[in-house]
Amino acid sequence: xxxxxxxxxxxxxxxxxxxxxxxxxxxxxxxxxxxxxxxxxxxxxxxxxxxxxxxxxxxxxxxxxxxxxxxxxxxxxxxxxxxxxxxxxxxxxxxxxxxxxxxxxxxxxxxxxxxxxxxxxxxxxxxxxxxxxxxxxxxxxxxxxxxxxxxxxxxxxxxxxxxxxxxxxxxxxxxxxxxxxxxxxxxxxxxxxxxxxxxxxxxxxxxxxxxxxxxxxxxxxxxxxxxxxxxxxxxxxxxxxxxxxxxxxxxxxxxxxxxxxxxxxxxxxxxxxxxxxxxxxxxxxxxxxxxxxxxxxxxxxxxxxxxxxxxxxxxxxxxxxx
Numbered sequence: 087x088x089x090x091x092x093x094x095x096x097x098x099x100x101x102x103x104x105x106x107x108x109x110x111x112x113x114x115x116x117x118x119x120x121x122x123x124x125x126x127x128x129x130x131x132x133x134x135x136x137x138x139x140x141x142x143x144x145x146x147x148x149x150x151x152x153x154x155x156x157x158x159x160x161x162x163x164x165x166x167x168x169x170x171x172x173x174x175x176x177x178x179x180x181x182x183x184x185x186x187x188x189x190x191x192x193x194x195x196x197x198x199x200x201x202x203x204x205x206x207x208x209x210x211x212x213x214x215x216x217x218x219x220x221x222x223x224x225x226x227x228x229x230x231x232x233x234x235x236x237x238x239x240x241x242x243x244x245x246x247x248x249x250x251x252x253x254x255x256x257x258x259x260x261x262x263x264x265x266x267x268x269x270x271x272x273x274x275x276x277x278x279x280x281x282x283x284x285x286x287x288x289x290x291x292x293x294x295x296x297x298x299x300x301x302x303x304x305x306x307x308x309x310x311x312x313x314x315x316x317x318x319x320x321x322x323x324x325x326x327x328x329x330x331x332x333x334x335x336x337x338x339x340x341x342x343x344x345x346x347x348x349x350x351x352x353x354x355x356x357x358x359x360x361x362x363x364x365x366x367x368x369x370x371x372x373x374x375x376x377x378x379x380x381x382x383x384x385x386x387x388x389x390x391x392x393x394x395x396x397x398x399x400x401x402x403x404x405x406x407x408x
Contacts, residue, residue, distance in 0.1 A: 095135030223248030378402030
C-alpha cells in the first residue's frame, strides 16, 4: 500500500511517500480502507520531533473509511461499515489497522469526508466550549485563528451556547468565513491590535476566556484581555512555543487561570468519546453545525498540505485523499 512515512524528524521534506505492506488487523483491531485522512497541527509537531514518537512511523492520526477486516475480539464492527477514528497514528495511508476502541460508526447520512473532517477538530471544539471553560449564556469569548478548522467549529458552538464571539484572522477572505460561522466581531490582526479592539468592545472590562491555538505571537496580549479570574486556554502553538511564565504573573494579573488541554484527557473513556462525537455528528446532520472542508490533497502531496497548513494558507479542514 502507499503511505506517508517519517523515518527522521524535521521539516515537511521528511514526509516520504513509500510502499509498505498492507497491515492485517491484530486482536482488538479493525482494518480500514482509508477514504480520507485529516491533517492537523499535531501531525506537524510529531514530524518536527516536538512531540517525541518512535521512528519510523506512518503519519496522521485521524481518518474515515470502510471496514475491510475485523480482528479477534473487535466486536461491534463488520466488513463494509463506514467508520471514523482519531488518536491512533497511521492515517496517512491507503489502509490502517486501528484499535476498535478508537473507532466510531459514521451515521448513514454523513459522508466519510465530513466524518474525517469532524473528528479531532470536532472533539476539540466540543471540550473547549463545554468542559475546559464551559461557556455560559451571555459570555464574551475570544477565538484566535477564527477561520481555521477548530476556530470555525468553536465559533458555532459558542454561539449555540449563547456567547458573544470575537475572532482574529489574517485576511478579509478569512474574515468573511468567520462571520459566516457567526462571529460577532472579526479582528484582522494584520491591521489591528486585537487587545485594543477587544478592550474597546468590552469597555475595558475584559473577558472570561481566550481560546488560543496560535501561541507565541498572541499569548502575552491574550493574557491582558482577561478579566479577573479569567481563563487562558492554550490548546496549540502554530506560531511557536510560548515563553516561560512565572505563576506570580497569573496572581498579579487578576488571579487568572492557565490551562493547556489535550484531546486524550477529554476522551479518556469510550463513553466520553461517543458522547462528544454523538453531539458533533448530530449537530451536523441537524444543520446546526457546518464543517468546512477547505482543502483536499492527494496522499502523495502530504508535504505540501502540511506546508500550507503551517503557512496559514488554509481555511477550515485539510484532508488527504489516498
